[in-house]
Amino acid sequence: MKSKFRHIALLGKYQLPTAGGTKPSSRLILEKVAQFLHTQGCEVILEHDTAANTGLTGYPVMDVEGIGRSCDLALVVGGDGTMLGYGRQLAQYNVPLIGINQGRLGFITDIPLEDFQTTLKAMIHGEYEEDKRVMMHAKVWRDGHCVFDALALNDVVVNRGATTGMVEMRVEVDGHFVANQRADGLIIATPTGSTAYALSAGGPLMHPSLPAWVMVPIAPHTLSNRPIVLPDTGEVVIDLVAGRDASANFDMQSLASLLLGDRITVTRSKHYARFLHPRGWNYFDTLRKKLHWNEGVA
Incomplete structure (x- = not known):
């Protein structure tokens, strides 16, 4: 099955490896995501600052304006703060965004990093819920x-x-x-x-x-x-x-x-920010999970 999104921009935060190696660096994560997208037949474009700060090479590089005019999907790796920044910049171009959560809460970056391949594969082939935010x-x-x-x-x-x-x-x-x-x-x-x-x-x-x-x-x-x-x-x-x-x-x-x-x-x-979520996503599930409702309830 062909991907619904042909040109996918990859944007991320610039996180170094943590002390003791408890978390991988952003470069390793972004490289893994880029390689996965390539196997799905997608053309990957790196956002300029993401490429410059992580040292990731081997893919075309564009600034945010270029991404807005040329790409049909933006994939953001990071936390909600990272998504907020890019969401504001890309809203005027009506580019939808998918978030892979590398942060803590993840109210709007809701794909778990640990098993992103399964969820992301379905989404880029059209299995998603769209969520427009004012x-x-x-x-x-x-x-x-x-x-x-x-x-x-x-x-x-x-x-x-x-x-x-x-x-x-x-x-x-x-x-x-x-x-x-x-x-x-x-x-x-x-x-x-x-x-x-x-x-x-x-x-x-x-x-x-x-x-x-x-x-x-x-x-x-x-x-x-x-x-x-x-x-x-x-x-x-x-x-x-x-x-x-x-x-x-x-x-x-x-x-x-x-x-x-x-x-x-x-x-x-x-302008609106356009977020794409996995199929079956709903706001109440997100609240319950992120705010730890019902914990300890039999």
Whole structure:
């Protein structure tokens, strides 16, 4: 049977062997995956930084833009953080992504590394479930000018400085004043990001099919200041009123330093991240497995 995906990009994290050799290096893993794809009749293309940092050779190399324009599948080897980074970059090209989990939790990189061949073989021959995830488009405005522009798949987080007290933020939703928030920070999370920082701060789990996001204060001064679920069709505006050395983080992978008076706007991106999961995958199985529900239940 021929592979449904002819041109497959291979992207990964750059992990060295662990002390004592308990985990193989990323190069060995990526090489094994590339060889397997070759046996399935696929043309393998290495992402530029992946090739440069691992020293893997013998395959064509492209940057992310080239992959987006030329490949019909991106295979990401790493953890959720690796997938978040590449998911944001490839979303504008509508390239689907499959994740082989080399990290810990693996909410969106869900193929176990130990036996990837069996699962991956079925998927590249068309046996998979497709899962489209909404993304955020965030901007930082200063004196009427956009000084930072980023996409986020998980969350947009305004944080206080490392050595200072709380920040104060004025929050609007669709032009309606919501509240002045005094807290260590504020999280605006997509359903995908509801299992990340927002969950640690007391936010709810949200099914990825929901057209919504959640606003979660971090250690709020007022205990009645609780998480709230919002429709993702409008605009959330956060004005920094008080607090020093504050920053805005996007998926915790890109950062903008904030000044008093800065405004952060968050809207739904026109792009989606497309994840492919093994046949039979469902969100509740993932939650049960990753959050260790029902352990110890007879």
